Each structure stands twice: as structure tokens, then as C-alpha cells.
Amino acid sequence: MRFGKKAVLASIATAAALALSACGGGGTSGGSSSGGAVNGAGKTLNVFIGKNTTYPQQQQQWFDDTAAAFKKATGADLKFETFASGNDELTKIQTSAVSGQGPDIYSLGTTFTPTAVATGAFAQLTDDDWKALGGKDKFNQAALGISGPDQNKLYAVPFASRPFVMAYNKDLLKAAGIDKPATTWDGLVDQAKKATDASKGQYGMSIAYKDNFDPWKYIWAMSEQSGNKLVDGKTANINNDAVTKAYQTYFGWLTKDKVVDPASVGWTNSQALANFASGKSAFFLMTSTGSLNTLNSSAIKDKYDYALMPTQISDTAPSGARPVASILSGDNMGIASYSKNKDLALAFLKMVTDKDQQLSYQKIFGDLPTSSDALKSLSSAPHMAAVTDAAAKSFATPFTGAWADIQLALVNVTVQSIPDLASGNVSQANLSQRIKAAQDSAQQSLSRAK
Structure with a gap:
């Protein structure tokens, strides 16, 4: 615009x-x-x-x-x-x-x-x-x-x-036989696999693993959609199966599902946007209207649109789950x-x-x-x-003075996992250790906060 x-x-x-x-x-x-x-x-x-x-x-x-x-x-x-x-x-x-x-x-x-x-x-x-x-x-x-x-x-x-949404390339979805973007994370991975052709340098998703702000938003959303609140009063709920599954899903797009360009290990959000704008991926996740100017002057200016981010993990939502579309x-x-x-x-x-x-x-x-x-x-x-x-x-994210420290702790799990991602695998032992450290940091901040 x-x-x-x-x-x-x-x-x-x-x-x-x-x-x-x-x-x-x-x-x-x-x-x-x-x-x-x-x-x-x-x-x-x-x-x-x-x-x-x-x-x-x-x-x-x-x-x-x-x-x-x-x-x-x-x-x-x-x-x-x-x-x-x-x-x-x-x-x-x-x-x-x-x-x-x-x-x-x-x-x-x-x-x-x-x-x-x-x-x-x-x-x-x-x-x-x-x-x-x-x-x-x-x-x-x-x-x-x-x-x-x-x-x-x-x-x-x-x-x-x-608010955050995802952009999608209408031509790439059509070529992969996809009518419209999925509304669940499991469904989105299936679509991303259909749209991936690594031999052409074409992948299902553009993801910014090295961005300073993006990673925690995925973990928060998937945790909420699993019925797990990261903060409950003065208690941090990070060291659990829901959060572990969220990180495994997020890292797995690169290491297991192979729907993300390996170079994305070093990408910020603006670099992931540039990749999507060049027509090399079907979906660009975690973007806002700030991407309009870039996309409207790009090679895909007539080929893209926005959709809600997935609001459920799978077709069956667990008890306590919230259909979050974006952080506020x-x-x-x-x-x-x-x-x-x-x-x-x-x-x-x-x-x-x-x-x-x-x-x-x-x-x-x-x-x-x-x-x-x-x-x-x-x-x-x-x-x-x-x-x-x-x-x-x-x-809304939790209304606590500790939240700035908590989201930093969540990002640090990804920051510390970048070398593992670059090698193609984040071991469960390493992931568990980093999540526990995030839990300890979050709990300390909550205990100090007013």
C-alpha cells in the first residue's frame, strides 16, 4: 500500500x-x-x-x-x-x-x-x-x-x-491441489509438504528461526491451543508436555517435516518475508500488515493473500483450549x-x-x-x-510485570537451539534442559513481580 x-x-x-x-x-x-x-x-x-x-x-x-x-x-x-x-x-x-x-x-x-x-x-x-x-x-x-x-x-x-496472520501464495497452493489454507497446525504441515519441491528451491513455509520476537509467539499460541496457560497466577507452566510438543512442532518443520528452507535457521522476519515475496514458499507465517508494502511491490503482488494462523493443533481441541488467532x-x-x-x-x-x-x-x-x-x-x-x-x-498475553522476562526465556530456548537446528536435529535431552531453564527463569520473575 x-x-x-x-x-x-x-x-x-x-x-x-x-x-x-x-x-x-x-x-x-x-x-x-x-x-x-x-x-x-x-x-x-x-x-x-x-x-x-x-x-x-x-x-x-x-x-x-x-x-x-x-x-x-x-x-x-x-x-x-x-x-x-x-x-x-x-x-x-x-x-x-x-x-x-x-x-x-x-x-x-x-x-x-x-x-x-x-x-x-x-x-x-x-x-x-x-x-x-x-x-x-x-x-x-x-x-x-x-x-x-x-x-x-x-x-x-x-x-x-x-494482529498476526499468515500470507499464502495462491498459485503455489493451486498447483499443489490445495483449495484454501488449513485451520489447524497438523493440516498446515500436510499442505506445506504438498507444496514443497526442494529440487526447485521451493518450500511449504518461510520461517524466521533467528528472529528476536517470532519464536515465543508460536509456543504461546500452541500452548494455549493445547489448554495450557503459560502463566497461572504466580505459577509458570512451561516445563510440561504441551510446551515441549510446541517446540518439537516448531523445530520439526525444519528437522523432521523438511518443509522449510535450511537457510531459515539464520533468517529474521524480514528475510523470511523476502523469501516468500520472491515466490519461493507457499506460506509466510507470523506476519502483520507491515508486510503489505513489500508484498504489493513484489513478484507475487497479484498472487498472495492473508489467512488466519491455525487456531487449533488438530481437528479435536482438548479441554481448556482457546482458539487463539494471534497475540493481542x-x-x-x-x-x-x-x-x-x-x-x-x-x-x-x-x-x-x-x-x-x-x-x-x-x-x-x-x-x-x-x-x-x-x-x-x-x-x-x-x-x-x-x-x-x-x-x-x-x-491477550498474561498481564504480569514478569511477562517481558518470560517471553525472553521462551525465545532463549530457540536461540540456544540454533546450532542444533543447523545440524538438522534438536535432541530431546537438550530441549528438555532448555525448557527447564526457561521454567526456572519464568518462575523467578513471577515470584519477584508485583
Whole structure:
């Protein structure tokens, strides 16, 4: 999905104006969060947000135009500051919480939100706050699943959604006699085998084994689909048959099923995407709308589409299984507990989550809306049916301050298994040892977490 620079910038300016002209929520600057326009004359609202390295010019223009429109609507200045990594953001949160000074609003990755909230630096949103934002019903309800530990304790507002799906090559599936992508992992492996022709350098799947983020998502999904929650309260459930089976399945695509290019041992997600975009595989798993630009300018631009990731292991779902389509992925925004500009913060959050602004943001940056109305309007757009379906069928990862450490422990099992994968076999003894280490690490983090 490509746009000319002038069209992109015009779209940003128009959306900011439309969103703010419709923004009537919020309260007076004196502290009420319901009713009346916000008067922020002489004040500055500070927003801390991740730097967009893919679209840096567009992001800066969005900053400028949004700030100008916010100034016109509220009389307040809007200042953006960017961070480059989760560590940078966490450091800022911790130092600001101690000093009682810093940004009014933080943009938070969804899986990072529990860790950030555990610092105590964010204000719990009240019923009046949600009314000022347009109500909880304004949002895709699945997106609220990682805004707090439960529906009565919410600390963050869903801003952007990036559910994971899989891309497939329609021509390769047709040539293999496959009507549509499988809905189970067992079925997907069978299809991948049919589409594999190693003599031509063609494989069933493009997988990024060396990526820093992909591996744990497979293990979490398969574990949930097996009826095993990786975290149950203060207890980690990693060293068990369900997780072992998940890793065996994930590694087995390369070592046993032979449906993955051996070179994928060294691939990141972007390299796996490039492989799929060149027409050399039938399926590219664990991708989002961030792959649209690459695929729409590739050799298979007229040959691909998206489908839900498998939501079951096999045709028979075990007791307690959840049909997860994706982790609840994207960005939230939280208001700092020390902020003296809560009404301005709520006015800003209402603005950026209103339908027009959300649709414009999607066109520019590719992220799906969290506004339910905006999301529904995209379901009939090219390649969007499965993506919007995944957004509605996404599930939250555990809301615990230990989750960042837990997902790292899960990734480390794969990192430590790369040499074994390269040699063609991950022994059960080695796998068991690594899973036990992940269990111990996860349990220690859970025991320390608030």
C-alpha cells in the first residue's frame, strides 16, 4: 500500500483536523473529566512515543499537524518525544515515577504494558475517563484485553493494532491441489509438504528461526491451543508436555517435516518475508500488515493473500483450549499518574482513537484501528478480511510485570537451539534442559513481580 508524499501529508493534516473538530469529550483544566471543552491555554501536553524508523518523515508530519490541530482545539501545545527501544522507555518511566516529572502520556507496546503498569507510574482509568474517550464500546473489545489485569482495572487506551496472520501464495497452493489454507497446525504441515519441491528451491513455509520476537509467539499460541496457560497466577507452566510438543512442532518443520528452507535457521522476519515475496514458499507465517508494502511491490503482488494462523493443533481441541488467532499485538497509550494535565491527556487520546483519525493512521502506517467502527469499515478492503478477523480473535498475553522476562526465556530456548537446528536435529535431552531453564527463569520473575 503506497502513497505519494503529498497525498500522505495531506491525509495526515485532514485527519487531524477532522478528528479534533469532532472532539468534544474531556473536561475543564481544573480536573473534571466529563463534559465541556478543555481549556488548555498556556499548557503543554507531553507525549512519549516510539520512533517510527520505517516512516520517519510521515511520523514527523503527523506530529506537526496533530500538534497544530490540538492547539487550535484546546489552546494547549502538544510536544512529542521519541524513544528507540523498550529499555529506553522503561528507564524513562522509572525515573519519571521517582521524580514525579516527565511525559503526560506514554505509548506502550501491548506486551510491554503489564511491565510498565507494574512500575505504578500509570493512572487507573475511571468510568468518567472512559466516557470522556467515547466509552469502552468505541473500541474493538479484544483490544481492551491487555489494557489492565481485568475489565474493572484498566490503565491503558488501545491506540493501534497489529494482529498476526499468515500470507499464502495462491498459485503455489493451486498447483499443489490445495483449495484454501488449513485451520489447524497438523493440516498446515500436510499442505506445506504438498507444496514443497526442494529440487526447485521451493518450500511449504518461510520461517524466521533467528528472529528476536517470532519464536515465543508460536509456543504461546500452541500452548494455549493445547489448554495450557503459560502463566497461572504466580505459577509458570512451561516445563510440561504441551510446551515441549510446541517446540518439537516448531523445530520439526525444519528437522523432521523438511518443509522449510535450511537457510531459515539464520533468517529474521524480514528475510523470511523476502523469501516468500520472491515466490519461493507457499506460506509466510507470523506476519502483520507491515508486510503489505513489500508484498504489493513484489513478484507475487497479484498472487498472495492473508489467512488466519491455525487456531487449533488438530481437528479435536482438548479441554481448556482457546482458539487463539494471534497475540493481542499493537500499541496502547497510558496517562502518567503524576500528570497534572489529565483532561488534556484524555482529549488527546479521544482524538487519536476517533474513527477518522484511526483510518488515516492505518493508511499511512499500516497499523489496524482499535476503533470498532473504523475496523469494521476495513473488512472489505483488499487483503484485510483475515487481518480484521484476527484482530477480533486475538487474545491477550498474561498481564504480569514478569511477562517481558518470560517471553525472553521462551525465545532463549530457540536461540540456544540454533546450532542444533543447523545440524538438522534438536535432541530431546537438550530441549528438555532448555525448557527447564526457561521454567526456572519464568518462575523467578513471577515470584519477584508485583
